[in-house]
Amino acid sequence: MTPRQKATAYWKENIKYLFILLGIWFLVSYGAGILLKDVLNNIRIAGFELGFWFAQQGAIYVFVILVFVYIRLMNKLDRKYGYNE
Template identity: 75%
Template sequence: MSDKQKKASAYWRENVRYLFILLAIWFAVSYGAGIIFKDALNQIKMGGFELGFWFAQQGSIYVFVVLIFVYVRLMNSLDKKYGYNE
């Protein structure tokens, strides 16, 4: 395997690792906070609504948007690390 192929393979391996981590965070927030821990979170009120309801309706969307920006920053630094920042 050439050096260029090793570099590309390492780049994609790290990219996929970032994707799995960020998707796991989103899953934990949307499924965990919105469904599994709903009853415990409903004891807390936010803007007049129960926090479990808020996470199920709004929170997971906000977290997803934040994760998009985190992914962009991670990919920009990854591109610079492997020299793909053209």
């Protein structure tokens, strides 16, 4: 595999990961926090409605988790294509 082909494959896989993770974040923040808010508000956790919790805190927690997932995926991807330090 030439360096150019390797770099192209690396970025294709990187973009795939980005779209998947951003899609998950969008579903959690927009879907659970806005679209499904009324349905989720029927469930209470620690006295708070679940839809409100997702809108206020849940999306932030999911984003932080996704950042760590992205770091892990990129470390694996770097090792796979030989770009690790």
